Structures are given as structure tokens and as C-alpha cells.
Amino acid sequence: MVARQASALAMTPELRRAIGLLKLSNSELAQELTREAASNPALAVRLPAQDTILHLWKPTSGANARPPRLQLGIGGGLAEALGVAGSPGLQEHILSELRLLLREPLDLAIGEALAQAVSPWGWLDRPIDEIAEEIRVPVPQVEAVLKRAQQIEPAGLLARDLRECLWLQAKDCGLLTPVMASVLNNLPLLAEGRLSDLARLGGTTEGEIGVQLALIRSFDPKPGLCFDPAPPPPSEPDIIVRREAGAWRVSLNRSTLPEVEINDDASQGSKERREAELLRRAVVRRNETLLHLASEIVQRQTGWLEEGPARLAPMSFASLAAALGLHETTVGRLAAGRMMATPRGTVTLRALCSASITTQDGGQISAVALRHRIAAMIEREGDAPLNDAQIVQELADVGIALARRTVAKYRGQLGIPNASIRSERAQSARA
Structure with missing residues (x-):
């Protein structure tokens, strides 16, 4: 298990600048820093060594x-x-x-x-x-x-x-x-x-x-x-998650991450040097904040990493914000467009957030896990397709109370037709 890194983050000027930078992908960050360095002689940018032949x-x-x-x-x-690899x-x-x-x-x-x-x-x-x-x-x-x-x-x-x-x-x-x-x-x-x-x-x-x-x-x-049946992500992932020695390790993708340095020749106390130092701290804070967010998500979603979508835990921006000491809208901006490479494929941070549904025994299940459960029930239904009322009853038998219209909604989100259409298709296939 990753160590929880949810320390409260004060909204300093560096953090405000960092959050602005976090909206950028690593390649966009490199371009932004290069532009800044062109007008500030105190600032130097080390670009990552990438496979330019790709x-x-x-x-x-x-x-x-x-x-x-x-x-x-x-x-x-x-x-x-979920944007993850299929089977x-x-x-x-x-x-x-x-x-x-x-x-x-x-x-x-x-x-x-x-x-x-x-x-x-x-x-x-x-x-x-x-x-x-x-x-x-x-x-x-x-x-x-x-x-x-x-x-x-x-x-x-x-x-x-x-x-x-x-x-x-x-x-x-x-x-x-x-x-x-x-x-x-x-x-x-x-x-x-x-x-x-x-x-x-x-x-x-x-x-x-x-x-x-x-x-x-x-x-x-x-x-x-x-x-992966899904199209490749538009950019390289920002976060890499892998299993090492029985634990989950979360790290930044250094292969695409630029670094900020201060030119030794820059005068101490000059405006250019102060601006360069502020930017360097902001970049460091950007990376730390992104890593804190990803670590918190991985901490909560080890079930998904180890067993798949049926174990995706309920998770919201509000709960993540409380753990990180940030505003909910700030966490939403942090997660927007950020990609995370995992053994289960490349996924956006936002996609791992799922609404919570309360079961009859007071437990919690995520909407994604519930959709997966419904899909699995239908997949093994055989020659007798389950109607929505029967799915409601099977879920009730394991302590999950849902309205029939809610089951119909989730079934529609999965692209699964109703029982009568599935029955007609099954009969046509046997003919």
C-alpha cells in the first residue's frame, strides 16, 4: 500500500502558480517554461530526453x-x-x-x-x-x-x-x-x-x-x-503506477517532465532571479501536488488495481479535497486531463471518481462497480434474459436496494438493450 501523503496544502503564491501550471500537460509545461526562459536570462529549462524518433x-x-x-x-x-484496457x-x-x-x-x-x-x-x-x-x-x-x-x-x-x-x-x-x-x-x-x-x-x-x-x-x-481496445491517450501519462515488492508505487513520468534551473550568473536579489526562483518553486509545488493527488487516489483504489472495476471504490472530488486540504474545484482542475498509466491500462484521474450508493446494510458501493455488477449478471444470464425487475430483486437479495428505473438507466449507460430485445437476438442466433 502506498503511504498516505495527504498533508494540508496552504494556498501560497507558489501553489496558485502551481495550480495554473497543472492545467498544462508535461509537453505544454515544457513549452510554457521555454517561453518564460526566452525573456528571463536568470531562468534555464532542462527539457526531458525523449525518443524523438517516435x-x-x-x-x-x-x-x-x-x-x-x-x-x-x-x-x-x-x-x-474508465478508459482502461479490455480483456x-x-x-x-x-x-x-x-x-x-x-x-x-x-x-x-x-x-x-x-x-x-x-x-x-x-x-x-x-x-x-x-x-x-x-x-x-x-x-x-x-x-x-x-x-x-x-x-x-x-x-x-x-x-x-x-x-x-x-x-x-x-x-x-x-x-x-x-x-x-x-x-x-x-x-x-x-x-x-x-x-x-x-x-x-x-x-x-x-x-x-x-x-x-x-x-x-x-x-x-x-x-x-x-x-487496449480504446484509442491511445492523446499524450504520454503524467503518472505511473506499478507494483513493487507487494506495494503500489506512484511516481511522476520523468521522461516527459521538464526541470527549471537558475543560472549561476544571475544577480542575487534581481527581479529576474526572484521571478525565476518563484517559477521553480511553483513547478516543484505543481509536481508535488499532482503526486499527492495521485497517491491519495491510488490509496483509495487499490481494490480496482488488484481486482478490476467491480472493486472501484466510491470517490468524489469533495472527499479528495478534504484529504488534501484544497478546495473541491481546485481538485477538479488538478484532475482534469491528467493521465495515469497502471497495470490495468491508462486511465484519467477524473474517471476513477464515482458516485457512492448506499446499500441496505449501510455500506457503500460505487456507481461504476454497480454497473459492472449489473453487466456481469446479464452476461451470465444464458438463454433466459433477465428483465429489470429481476435484476432489482437479485440486487436486493445481496443488500443493494435500487429502483427499477435506476437499473434501466445503468443498463442504458452500458449499451445493453432490454430483456425482450436480448431474447429476440438470442432466438435469432439459435435459428
Whole structure:
């Protein structure tokens, strides 16, 4: 469990500035800080080192694209509402493949640790030596299991970086020629368009380098995303949540996060330096506030992380605001558009907030979990579709009192037709 980090946050000038900055994505923050630095000589901005080559790809389509797996009542409404990966998920796929590939118990334990360290796009997001230390296994043994695990489909899963992801795909397709290997070993040159330098290093022509580039563009730099039926998020996630040593770790996505520095040459006490220092503190406060919010959410939603939407806990902006010592509208602005990568897919912070419904025994259940329960009841109804009154009764039997119109509303939100239409469809399918 993550440690609760809900200390009260005073509304200082830094925090007000931080909240204004928090409306921006990390890439927008980098642009804003760069503009500020252009007019303030005391301010320096260190931009994150990103894989600039990723702009070369288009979304995967065609025969290699994985079609969404539709499930009655779950595939449309609930998964779309939460913005998370459908079933089978990426980790479940990797684990099922590893159970077929690895026979020794220790090797399988290592494989499970590797699967838990996979980001939503399919790469490992933790160093091998860190994983080895956590499970107390020598690094060479973990590397040996990783080499075997990288044989699973689709090629490119469990890669440690972009180069290895593309290397695995080229090898899988029989395209790992010496020229292709030379190009992949010098991706920064490819990103900069230095084809002549690549040709010289590979002992070939620029025309041949162009052929290799066309092949590379046919690869998928993020093969893990094919396990999510929802469109990829418009930007990289701000927060990363992963399981480590039996606990949930919440961290900022440093790969897209710019940093603010003060130029040493700036005069002490000058207006420019004061403004630069204020901005630096605001950026730090922005990041701390976002991390506090995400940690509080993860603290409350461990049931969802571990067991899925049926365990999504009731949660509101008001309750989060009380825990963080902020105004409710401020928390709403903090959560707006923020993305969080989890083992269950990439989800917005806002989507994990769900209204609370009181059960007959005084307990609480979230509206999302209730919709999931209704969908599951309908999914297993068989040849005798349940009408709304029967669903009301089944819920009442487990202590959840709902009006019939409320069940109809939730069923409609899930995109599930009424019992008579479902019965007609079932009869047509049998005919």
C-alpha cells in the first residue's frame, strides 16, 4: 500500500502558480517554461530526453492490428467510461505466454516479476538490476529469462528501450541484416535525418538507408497498446503506477517532465532571479501536488488495481479535497486531463471518481462497480434474459436496494438493450 501523503496544502503564491501550471500537460509545461526562459536570462529549462524518433510512425492498422474483444455490457460502457484496457490485458497476455514458455518455478517467478514491470506500451520501465535485487536473483539469471521471454508475440514486448523493441521486431521478421543492425544502433542519427552518416557507418548507400527506414516505419514502437481496445491517450501519462515488492508505487513520468534551473550568473536579489526562483518553486509545488493527488487516489483504489472495476471504490472530488486540504474545484482542475498509466491500462484521474450508493446494510458501493455488477449478471444470464425487475430483486437479495428505473438507466449507460430485445437476438442466433 502506498503511504498516505495527504498533508494540508496552504494556498501560497507558489501553489496558485502551481495550480495554473497543472492545467498544462508535461509537453505544454515544457513549452510554457521555454517561453518564460526566452525573456528571463536568470531562468534555464532542462527539457526531458525523449525518443524523438517516435514521430516517424503512424498508428498500427491492417492485418497486424488487434481488433477489440467485445463483451456484452462490458466492452462498450464500462471500459470506455474508465478508459482502461479490455480483456485480455497486456500483463495477463504476457503471463499466460510465459507459463507456456517457462517450466522451472524460479524462472516463472522471474518472468512474473518482469511482467509486473511492463509499461502500458509494452516496454520494461525498470532496470534489470533493480528487478533482480528486489526478487533476490542474480542479474545474469534475470537477463537469461528476459531473453527467452522476449520470444513471445507480438515481437517487441519486454524490450528495455526503443532500439531493442525495434531490434526484436526486425529479428522476428527476418530483416535483421547488418545494415538494419547498423541503423538501429544509431537511431539518434536517423531521428536527425543524417542518412549520409548512416550510409557511411553501414557501408551502404543513402538509397538503401531509405529502404531500411521504410521497413522500420512498418514496425510498432509500442506493441503493448494493441491490447487496449480504446484509442491511445492523446499524450504520454503524467503518472505511473506499478507494483513493487507487494506495494503500489506512484511516481511522476520523468521522461516527459521538464526541470527549471537558475543560472549561476544571475544577480542575487534581481527581479529576474526572484521571478525565476518563484517559477521553480511553483513547478516543484505543481509536481508535488499532482503526486499527492495521485497517491491519495491510488490509496483509495487499490481494490480496482488488484481486482478490476467491480472493486472501484466510491470517490468524489469533495472527499479528495478534504484529504488534501484544497478546495473541491481546485481538485477538479488538478484532475482534469491528467493521465495515469497502471497495470490495468491508462486511465484519467477524473474517471476513477464515482458516485457512492448506499446499500441496505449501510455500506457503500460505487456507481461504476454497480454497473459492472449489473453487466456481469446479464452476461451470465444464458438463454433466459433477465428483465429489470429481476435484476432489482437479485440486487436486493445481496443488500443493494435500487429502483427499477435506476437499473434501466445503468443498463442504458452500458449499451445493453432490454430483456425482450436480448431474447429476440438470442432466438435469432439459435435459428
